[in-house]
Amino acid sequence: MQEFDQAADRFSALTRAVRSGIDTDPANGAVVPPINLSTNYSFTGYAEPRGYDYSRAGNPTRQVFADAITALEGGSGTVITSSGLSAVTTAVLSVVTAGARVAIPHDAYGGTWRLFDNLARRGYCELHTVDFTAADTAAARLAELQPDLVFLETPSNPLLRITDLTRMSAAAHAAGALVVADNTFCSPLLQQPLSLGADLVLHSTTKYINGHSDMVGGSLTAATPQLAEEISYFANVYGCTGGAFDAYLGMRGLRTLHTRMRAHQENAAAVVEVLLAHPAVRAVYYPGLPEHPGHELAARQQSGFGAMVSFELAGVAEVKQLLPALHCFTLAESLGGTESLISHTATMTHAGMTEEARKEAGITDGLLRLSVGIEATEDLVDDLRTALDAVI
Structure with a gap:
């Protein structure tokens, strides 16, 4: 594995993702990284934790999966969550505070709409729906709203409308907002929202990334190291991180994506x-x-x-x-x-x-x-x- 690590820069993101964790087991030389199901990890001594201490905060199997998605999305770090909606929740609660203005697509996925609608009803955010496929009108609307967070979904669910990620990200940033893009329908192979201006990109890894309908999970990838640190911190605080076995299944699926x-x-x-x-x-x-x-x-x-x-x-x-x-x-x-x-x-x-x-x-x-x-x-x-x- 050392030879591959040293030469990794000359390989594509796809190859690096597929080989993520391969042949890294120092104990037995397992080619596929084993599942680490341990809840907790021993300290070497007083106030001396190892690389991991508690699996809600960090887990070796989950980290392999996170590294692979980070490579495919071209990001700075990824949090693996317990579901696609918990990725949405982590994104929202990590980057905005109570009372924030949030703009979401008028035709957002039903579960996403329900989440934001409930947050708005409870006073956590001021919610606005926007038709982001009408680029000129949407840009003007964002300039008027001055939102704190803009949530994009393209292609949309279920009518497969397309949003211009570059244009809407620029308009959102001009209005002072962070941009979150749901990339579930495309997978990282068909679209990379971070390269088009988004700050965070999320997936329901339950879907194409896993691809076998036998787990539930999500991912949230940040464009910058600072944002990656924030989402990792809050995912642990809110308890949104995913389990090791689901991460193992997701990684297995990603290798054939x-x-x-x-x-x-x-x-x-x-x-x-x-x-x-x-x-x-x-x-x-x-x-x-x-x-x-x-x-x-x-x-x-x-x-x-x-x-x-x-x-x-x-x-x-x-x-x-x-x-x-x-x-x-x-x-x-x-x-x-x-x-x-x-x-x-x-x-x-x-x-x-x-x-x-x-x-x-x-x-x-x-x-x-x-x-x-x-x-x-x-x-x-x-x-x-x-x-x-x-x-x-």
């Missing part, structure tokens, strides 16, 4: 073709389509269009006809696993939103979201086409 993302995206492109051609489908939302309003922007700031696809049927009756006819798409929440999933946004991922908020976000009762997995392309295409044919 680049291979899985290729298959995910190839299948997504094939699925989109089926949706576009079928008369039961009223609209398709996918940034890889040239007619998508954010297509050109996505092509500039992303290195791929991802594997999340949303589409609209006429209404609830049609949704109820489609779902039982599917066999390769499981009706379930979450995304980014090897298996293909379908969710009804209004009653599942965004059920925590008020009806008014869903309407403002453009979420209709006929909207469905696909997380396209890595099954055989022909099986996914055939299954979806057959199910759509059952919609009368």
Whole structure:
């Protein structure tokens, strides 16, 4: 491992992330770093802690995972949290104080919206929703609001709208705000928000980074050493850090992220073709389509269009006809696993939103979201086409 460490600078971030922790076990020479499940660590003597003392504050397995994500995002340090939402919580509570002005997308993920809405209701922050995809209007709105924190999500969940991270980060900074970007839908392989101006980037590592739907976790990466130190301190204070076993599973998944993302995206492109051609489908939302309003922007700031696809049927009756006819798409929440999933946004991922908020976000009762997995392309295409044919 010493030879790789010495030569690491000449390797890509991807290679460094995949090899993070490899062949670093001094005791037995384990190639894959072992899981360190210990709750606590002995001191060498009075007031002489070792590198770790208590696993909420620091854990060797979690650190390997954090280092890998830091490398991929091009950051200065990463905190591994117990969930994606605890990454959001850590970001908010680390960088703003009570009464702060916060701007979030008008179409934010339902769980994110619910968190900020509850913080606002309890008086912790003054909450404002902004359509960040309308860049000129959004920049003017930020200049007027002078927020302390701007939260961005691109592509958005579930309508896959694209926000100009460079433009909105600059506008937020001009207004005196810190910028947090949710990069879950892209993963670090397809987009690096820190390089586009964000101060913090977060993931639900439950999704593409882990990729196997068998853990819950999150990450928060800082652009600067000072910010990295702050989020690490507060994650420990608030008890938001993740467990060692979940970190091990996340690292295992991350090692195959680049291979899985290729298959995910190839299948997504094939699925989109089926949706576009079928008369039961009223609209398709996918940034890889040239007619998508954010297509050109996505092509500039992303290195791929991802594997999340949303589409609209006429209404609830049609949704109820489609779902039982599917066999390769499981009706379930979450995304980014090897298996293909379908969710009804209004009653599942965004059920925590008020009806008014869903309407403002453009979420209709006929909207469905696909997380396209890595099954055989022909099986996914055939299954979806057959199910759509059952919609009368």
